[in-house]
Structure formats: structure tokens, C-alpha cells
Amino acid sequence: MKTILRTENVVKNFSGLVAVRDLSFEMAERNIHALIGPNGSGKTTTINMITGAFPVTSGRIFYGDTEISTMPTHQIARLGIGRTFQNLKLFTSMTVMENLMVGGHQMMPSGILRFLIDPATSRKEEKQVEEKAKQVLDFIGMYDLKDEKVSSLPYGRQKMTELGRALMMDPKLLFLDEPAAGLNPSERVEFVNIMLKTFDLGIDLFLIEHNMDVVMNICSRITVLNFGAKIAEGTPDEIKNNDEVIKAYLGNRYQSEKA
Numbered sequence: 001m002k003t004i005l006r007t008e009n010v011v012k013n014f015s016g017l018v019a020v021r022d023l024s025f026e027m028a029e030r031n032i033h034a035l036i037g038p039n040g041s042g043k044t045t046t047i048n049m050i051t052g053a054f055p056v057t058s059g060r061i062f063y064g065d066t067e068i069s070t071m072p073t074h075q076i077a078r079l080g081i082g083r084t085f086q087n088l089k090l091f092t093s094m095t096v097m098e099n100l101m102v103g104g105h106q107m108m109p110s111g112i113l114r115f116l117i118d119p120a121t122s123r124k125e126e127k128q129v130e131e132k133a134k135q136v137l138d139f140i141g142m143y144d145l146k147d148e149k150v151s152s153l154p155y156g157r158q159k160m161t162e163l164g165r166a167l168m169m170d171p172k173l174l175f176l177d178e179p180a181a182g183l184n185p186s187e188r189v190e191f192v193n194i195m196l197k198t199f200d201l202g203i204d205l206f207l208i209e210h211n212m213d214v215v216m217n218i219c220s221r222i223t224v225l226n227f228g229a230k231i232a233e234g235t236p237d238e239i240k241n242n243d244e245v246i247k248a249y250l251g252n253r254y255q256s257e258k259a
């Protein structure tokens with residue numbers, strides 16, 4: 001199967017602290033892949049390097065055949081890599097619709113200068129972004145909430161808004177940082193359903209997640225970090241039964257969740 005993402009010996013140092021050490025892994029196309037591990041093991045830092053938010057200290061990252069290790073965030077986004085954040089990065093005083101439109105505009109060629117030079121094209125783009133936002137709102141089941149201020153919505157709806165904003169950027173590969181965190185059981189079921197629908201659209205998913213029920217049920221491949229280093233990789237069954245992963249992270253937690 002074709003590889004969509006590959007890291008080669010990636011390292012991230014924060015003034016003396018090695019957050020990610022010599023990390024090499026591959027993600028195959030048409031997969032839901034998870035990155036798991038204890039708090040502080042380097043998961044978010046890894047996503048930050050892949051999406052261009054942090055420069056790598058050393059090592060290389062490839063999206064398909066394209067090296068992205070030194071590309072700026074906006075260029076990586078334009079290639080088709082999207083993300084959501086552990087601590088939501090929404091404009092809370094704006095409406096749901098406005099937040100989605102900000103996401104859509106980031107992918108449009110026109111900026112404020114273009115509006116001054118060519119207002120007709122800018123208006124056409126505005127209309128396209130609005131149409132797309134309506135489709136995305138429908139897809140995430142939030143059309144009725146489109147005019148609500150984000151700050152007035154429950155956390156589960158805010159998280160869904162962030163997913164919607166990421167979808168506005170037409171990703172081919174979407175990174176989700178702890179999608180299930182903070183959700184109540186029914187919100188979690190709904191979010192998982194939307195993630196699966198997103199995958200069915202042809203968008204590959206890469207999750208950081210501590211909820212092992214979610215990970216074990218929807219992911220086909222899992223990479224495990226501990227103290228910044230990869231300690232295991234495999235299918236959910238392989239990971240559940242890996243002694244090093246049980247010792248470093250899972251303990252009997254997964255067994256007790258299943259009980």
C-alpha cells in the first residue's frame with residue numbers, strides 16, 4: 001500500500017529537553033492511524049513538527065514523495081494536511097459559520113489586496129466559501145447552529161466546529177489531537193461517527209488519543225511513544241498485547257475499560 005506520511009529519524013529538542021528522539025514511522029494511505037503514549041511522551045510535538053508549527057531539530061518528514069520538514073505551515077496545509085488542536089483554537093466571539101469561513105478563506109488565493117484590485121472575483125470566492133461552509137455544517141450536523149456564537153455552545157459542539165473548520169481546508173490527511181477528550185459518552189459516539197464519515201469521504205485520519213476504546217475500535221494501526229521514543233507499532237491487537245506498551249502506558253487500563 002502507498003505511504004502517505006513518513007518520518008525519518010526525527011528529533012525535537014527544547015533547550016536541553018529531548019521531546020522526540022529519533023522517531024521513524026510510516027503511515028499507509030487509507031488508514032486511521034493513532035499515536036498513543038503517556039502524558040508528555042512527545043505526541044503533540046510530533047504533530048506540531050509534521051504540520052510545520054515547530055521546526056524539526058533534525059530528521060526528515062515526507063508527505064507522499066514531497067519532503068515537508070522545512071516547509072511553513074500554510075504551505076503544508078495547501079498540500080492537503082489539516083489539523084485540529086488539543087486546546088481548541090476557535091474565534092469564540094464569532095459565530096460557527098464565521099469560524100468555518102475563516103478556514104475556507106485560508107485556502108483561497110484572494111486576500112485583502114486582491115479585493116481592492118478585483119472585487120468581483122473576491123465576491124465570487126466569498127460565495128463559494130459560504131456554500132462550502134453550508135455543506136460542511138450539514139455534514140457535521142450543525143447547520144441549525146450556524147449563527148450561534150461559539151462561546152455560547154457546549155464544549156462538544158465547539159470541538160465539532162473545529163473539525164468543521166479543518167474540513168473547510170479540504171485536507172487529504174487530517175490530524176486530530178485528542179478528539180474524544182472532554183466529551184461526554186453521547187458526544188463521543190457522535191464525534192466517532194463523524195470521524196468515520198470523514199474517513200469514508202477519502203480523508204485519511206491520524207489521531208492522538210488517550211481513550212483506548214476509541215483507538216482500539218477505529219484505528220487500523222497504532223504507533224506508541226514513551227519518553228519521546230517509539231516503543232511499538234502495530235495493529236490494535238498487537239499493541240494491546242505488547243508487554244512494553246502495557247508496562248509503559250496501558251497497564252490493565254484497557255482490560256478494565258472493557259470489563
Ligand SMILES: Nc1ncnc2c1ncn2[C@@H]1O[C@H](COP(=O)(O)OP(=O)(O)OP(=O)(O)O)[C@@H](O)[C@H]1O
Pocket residue numbers: 014017019037038039040041042043044045046086
Ligand atoms: N513549546 C515547548 N517548549 C518547551 N517544552 C515543550 C514545548 N512543547 C512541549 N514541550 C515538552 O516536550 C515534552 C513532550 O510534550 P508533548 O506535548 O509533545 O507531549 P504529549 O505526548 O502530547 O503529552 P499529552 O498527552 O499530555 O498531551 C514534554 O516534556 C513537554 O513539556
